[in-house]
Amino acid sequence: MTLHVATIVEDTDAEGPGRRFAVWVKGCTIRCPGCCNPEMFERAGATPHEPEALARRAARCGVEGVTVLGGEPFEQAPAVARFAEEARARGLSVMVFSGYALEALRARRDAGVDALLAATDLLVDGPYDARAPEPRRRWIGSTNQRLHFLTDRYDPTDPCFEASNELELRFDGHELVVSGWPTAARRVLARARARARGASDE
Numbered sequence: 029m030t031l032h033v034a035t036i037v038e039d040t041d042a043e044g045p046g047r048r049f050a051v052w053v054k055g056c057t058i059r060c061p062g063c064c065n066p067e068m069f070e071r072a073g074a075t076p077h078e079p080e081a082l083a084r085r086a087a088r089c090g091v092e093g094v095t096v097l098g099g100e101p102f103e104q105a106p107a108v109a110r111f112a113e114e115a116r117a118r119g120l121s122v123m124v125f126s127g128y129a130l131e132a133l134r135a136r137r138d139a140g141v142d143a144l145l146a147a148t149d150l151l152v153d154g155p156y157d158a159r160a161p162e163p164r165r166r167w168i169g170s171t172n173q174r175l176h177f178l179t180d181r182y183d184p185t186d187p188c189f190e191a192s193n194e195l196e197l198r199f200d201g202h203e204l205v206v207s208g209w210p211t212a213a214r215r216v217l218a219r220a221r222a223r224a225r226g227a228s229d230e
């Protein structure tokens with residue numbers, strides 16, 4: 029089983045509660061206008077990872093949990109489910125961002141989708157709506173998106189879920205990796221892409 033990955037950040041506190049191992053999967057057919065990761069729409073160009081090995085790597089990082097975003101995790105649900113199950117077996121929590129609503133995912137009655145939902149502690153669902161950026165809730169892109177506590181691993185009244193949003197910038201070699209506050213990340217990435225286009229046109 030193969031997990032098709034765009035980017036990994038091994039230790040971040042900008043993608044969910046505590047320090048987390050974040051995996052951006054590659055491939056998304058939803059294509060929300062204004063998505064900050066359009067380079068992750070296509071599956072092509074993904075780096076293949078074996079889910080169990082990736083979970084072992086996450087556990088070695090000493091983090092609280094793993095976060096899977098993208099790209100659309102439920103478009104490769106069986107492999108993401110295996111990764112999530114293996115992460116959970118090592119004591120890590122699992123947070124997943126999806127452009128699909130929870131009700132629509134449950135209605136599919138698909139074994140891979142159900143397995144991923146069963147292995148998820150926190151689910152942020154719904155497509156990104158660029159017209160309604162989220163002003164308050166941490167980690168969440170637009171006001172239509174919901175945070176579901178699918179297990180009792182986290183307390184919805186924990187102040188960490190109300191803290192102000194944050195933006196994390198880091199370089200992976202020559203590549204700028206932007207994570208955290210989705211609305212600000214979109215602005216930073218749009219400017220970086222415009223500058224890169226300008227430089228390549230000169």
Ligand code: SF4
Binds near residue numbers: 099128
């Ligand atoms: S579901 Fe997520 S990755 Fe897919 S287009 Fe929407 S914001 Fe982008």
